[in-house]
Amino acid sequence: MSEQISCDAFEAAAAELAFELVEPDVRDVLLTHAAGCDRCRAELESLSVTADLLVLLAPEGEPPIGFEQRAVEAMVGDRRPRRWLALVAAAAVLFVVGLGIGSWRSDDESTSTFRQAALVDDHGTGFGSVSLAWSDDVVLTMSLKGLDAGDYRCLVETSDGRSHLIATWPIGAEGTGWWAVPLQLDARSVRSVLIQDDDGTPVASAVLN
Amino acid sequence: MVMWTSHVERLDDGALLAAMAAGDANAATVFVRRHQRAVFGLAITMCGDPRLAEDVSQQTFERVWKHAGTYDARRAPVRAWMLTITRRLCIDSFRTNRSTPIDPFDLSALLPPASGSVEDAAVARAEVRGLHDALLGLPPEQRRVLLQASLGGRTAVEIAEIEQIPVGTVKTRLRLALARLRNEVRPVGVDDV
Numbered sequence: 234m235s236e237q238i239s240c241d242a243f244e245a246a247a248a249e250l251a252f253e254l255v256e257p258d259v260r261d262v263l264l265t266h267a268a269g270c271d272r273c274r275a276e277l278e279s280l281s282v283t284a285d286l287l288v289l290l291a292p293e294g295e296p297p298i299g300f301e302q303r304a305v306e307a308m309v310g311d312r313r314p315r316r317w318l319a320l321v322a323a324a325a326v327l328f329v330v331g332l333g334i335g336s337w338r339s340d341d342e343s344t345s346t347f348r349q350a351a352l353v354d355d356h357g358t359g360f361g362s363v364s365l366a367w368s369d370d371v372v373l374t375m376s377l378k379g380l381d382a383g384d385y386r387c388l389v390e391t392s393d394g395r396s397h398l399i400a401t402w403p404i405g406a407e408g409t410g411w412w413a414v415p416l417q418l419d420a421r422s423v424r425s426v427l428i429q430d431d432d433g434t435p436v437a438s439a440v441l442n
Numbered sequence: 443m444v445m446w447t448s449h450v451e452r453l454d455d456g457a458l459l460a461a462m463a464a465g466d467a468n469a470a471t472v473f474v475r476r477h478q479r480a481v482f483g484l485a486i487t488m489c490g491d492p493r494l495a496e497d498v499s500q501q502t503f504e505r506v507w508k509h510a511g512t513y514d515a516r517r518a519p520v521r522a523w524m525l526t527i528t529r530r531l532c533i534d535s536f537r538t539n540r541s542t543p544i545d546p547f548d549l550s551a552l553l554p555p556a557s558g559s560v561e562d563a564a565v566a567r568a569e570v571r572g573l574h575d576a577l578l579g580l581p582p583e584q585r586r587v588l589l590q591a592s593l594g595g596r597t598a599v600e601i602a603e604i605e606q607i608p609v610g611t612v613k614t615r616l617r618l619a620l621a622r623l624r625n626e627v628r629p630v631g632v633d634d635v
Contacts, residue, residue, distance in 0.1 A: 244617070245613055245614075245617065246613070247617065248591075248613070248616045248617040248619075248620045248621070249591070249597070249598055249613065249616065251620065252591045252592060252616075252620075253530065253533070254533075254591060254595070254596070254597045254598070255597075279624055280620055280621070280624060282517065282518065282624075283620060283623050283624040283627060284592065284620060285517070285518050285522055285523075285526045286518065286522050286573060286627065287573065287588070287592040287593070287623075288484055288522060288525035288526055288528070288529050288592070288593070289521065289522055289525065289570045289573060290570060290573055290574065290577070290592075290593065291480070291483050291484035291487050291488075291525065291593055292483050292487060293479040293480050293482075293483035294479060294482045294483035294485075294486045294487070294495075295479060295482070296478050296479065296481075296482035296496065296499060297492070297496055300478060300482070300496060300499065300500070301471070301474050301475055301478055303500060304474045304478065304499070304500050304503045304504075305467070305470050305471050305474055305503075307500050307503070307504050308470045308474070308503050308504050308506075308507035309467045309470055309507070347452070349452060362454075364452065364453060364457065372461070372464075372466075374453060374457045374460060374461060375457070375460075376453075376454055376456055376457045405516070406516075407515055407516040409456070409515045409516075410515075411456040411457050411459065411460040411515075412460050413457070413460040413461040413463070413464045413466065415464070
């Protein structure tokens, strides 16, 4: 394949490229063409999305005994916990905010618990869910969806009536996002979670207590 | 430990990835438990060697742990993203270690995944149902080529040798099949659940 290829030549090889089955030198030529051709780049992107979905058709299989433990040990190793600065540097879409060190500890481990609630607006429209879990640390986990693109503020209301700004998160055009946020709060005092837009207008809330 | 395993089990896959990116080992445990059958199933389908499939499966989860913060929900559901990692690892691996790959043409084996989180399972079911139907609608010769490229990880040249047809014919069938699937299957995002 020559260094300069036509759109027809690209199209003929696009499916193979979407499956990542072309040799590196051919791949480079094809990607070079795509970089300079909006139509071919869009064609490759759409074919790649479909190609990636085909893996869902594979049959499931039972892994060997002990696989789960070996896999988790290989994953976690001695690298945890990682620090948030490194994560933010790596994160493109899924933003992990503030891997602080949870300072709150339950006086009684038996009180450790978990709460989960839907995030809804005044009309009952759902925008995801929020979970609060605590044992050694207090962690707020958010699953947001259905939002317009923009920046959103997350506030936690505690039983003393105070609102605590936890973080501001960007939502892209896809309208979704997930975050896990360690809280420096007594989990038992958390009453609700509020999501506001950049202007401070309430968008959705979840009552946890 | 940040969260207890029993609590983490209630999180959807996206939230699990967020927790994993924050270093939560319990989230990793739940994630592996939830997806290990899917990952190993794809690996054994592509590699045909149990030991190689286990190695690939373990590497898949290590990469998920390492790159959890880079997951892009706009592109694919979590399960598809994860299995794409498995597929790439399989291709890298069996280029040098291929033993006896399993024939990927048996459509009776291509059943929707039975496990997974409630939310992601719904996404996966919708994706798989649409894909399965669209796949069955392809001409058999196109379907064979598509499955060999996808779940077999075979190049056009390799497929041509197996099918004993010209490479150009393989490329044409592959292009037509993938384009038809694309046109018939609308990707289902998390918003649709």
